[in-house]
Amino acid sequence: MEYHWDFGAVFRHSELLIEGAKSTFRLAGMAMLIAIPLGLASALLRLTRLPVLSWVAVLYTDLFRTSPSIVLIYWFFFAFPLIVGIDFSTFTAVSLALGLQTGAYMSEVFRGGIHSIKPGQWQAAKALGMGVVPALRYVILPQAIRRMIPVFFTRLTELFKTTSLAAAISYAEIVQMASRTASETFRPIETFTVVALFFFVVIFTASQAVRFAERRFAVPE
Numbered sequence: 001m002e003y004h005w006d007f008g009a010v011f012r013h014s015e016l017l018i019e020g021a022k023s024t025f026r027l028a029g030m031a032m033l034i035a036i037p038l039g040l041a042s043a044l045l046r047l048t049r050l051p052v053l054s055w056v057a058v059l060y061t062d063l064f065r066t067s068p069s070i071v072l073i074y075w076f077f078f079a080f081p082l083i084v085g086i087d088f089s090t091f092t093a094v095s096l097a098l099g100l101q102t103g104a105y106m107s108e109v110f111r112g113g114i115h116s117i118k119p120g121q122w123q124a125a126k127a128l129g130m131g132v133v134p135a136l137r138y139v140i141l142p143q144a145i146r147r148m149i150p151v152f153f154t155r156l157t158e159l160f161k162t163t164s165l166a167a168a169i170s171y172a173e174i175v176q177m178a179s180r181t182a183s184e185t186f187r188p189i190e191t192f193t194v195v196a197l198f199f200f201v202v203i204f205t206a207s208q209a210v211r212f213a214e215r216r217f218a219v220p221e
Contacts, residue, residue, distance in 0.1 A: 009185040010194055017191075020177030021198060027094060027163045027173060032156065034099025039106025044136075046111055057107065064104035069162050072097035077169045090171040094163070102159045109151050113144035153210040157203055174198060 010017075045057035064072070077093035088096075117140050125135035145152075167176040178195045182188035 003189070005190060006187060007190050007194070009187050010181060010190045013181045013185055016177045016181050017174060017194065017198075020172060020174035023091075023171070023177075024160075024163050024173040027091065027098070027166060027171070028156075028160045030091070030095040031099040031102055031159055031163075034095065035102035035106050035159070038100070038103035040110050042103065042107035043110035043114065046107070047114065061104040061107045064101045065108075067101065069098065069101060070165050070168060072101055073165055073169060090166065090169050093169065094166040094171055098159060098162055102155060105155050105158075106152075109148055109155060110144070112151070113148040114140060116147050117143055149210060149214045153207065157206070160203065161199065 042057045042060055045053045046061075048054055073094055076097040077088065077090065080093070080096075081088045114136075121139055121143065122135060125139045130139070163173055164175040166173045167179065170176060174195055178191050182191040185191065
């Protein structure tokens, strides 16, 4: 049986998809704000010679990297509020779940980037009278971050796509709003085709910007 495509019905309900897209960007942005500093802090703790702090960082990264994203979302929405005695909104629960998990992956990205810097850079910084913190800030991290750009983008891409799991607890991101649109228009194929194009356009555009940044800030060997 021939299928008659009708995107007009979807676009007449575009306000739902636009609101969902805004919510997706907000969620991804908040998760990034949690993940990036947490990942850097965890990586630095693992590089210290303090066994307790290093062990805590290893436990954190292993726990969140091996946990399914959907399980973390459910746990932070249903279980964690009972433990701390605070009611969490769906936005807060998903932000914590995805931010902490992405931070665990970012920890490995930062650690790998720092390890990729040759020992001679540390020795040169020390010869200039720099301590560990100034050497990290002005010599090691600038070079490491430039090396990490491709992997860094890959992790952020995965985070952006994983925000679609927030629909499981009825957070109004784009997939949740697409489900509402499909139920109102009876056009699920067209609706989710538009959602797929949304993710493609966002991620493809970002990938082009990252490729430019990678060429622009590449570290010469």
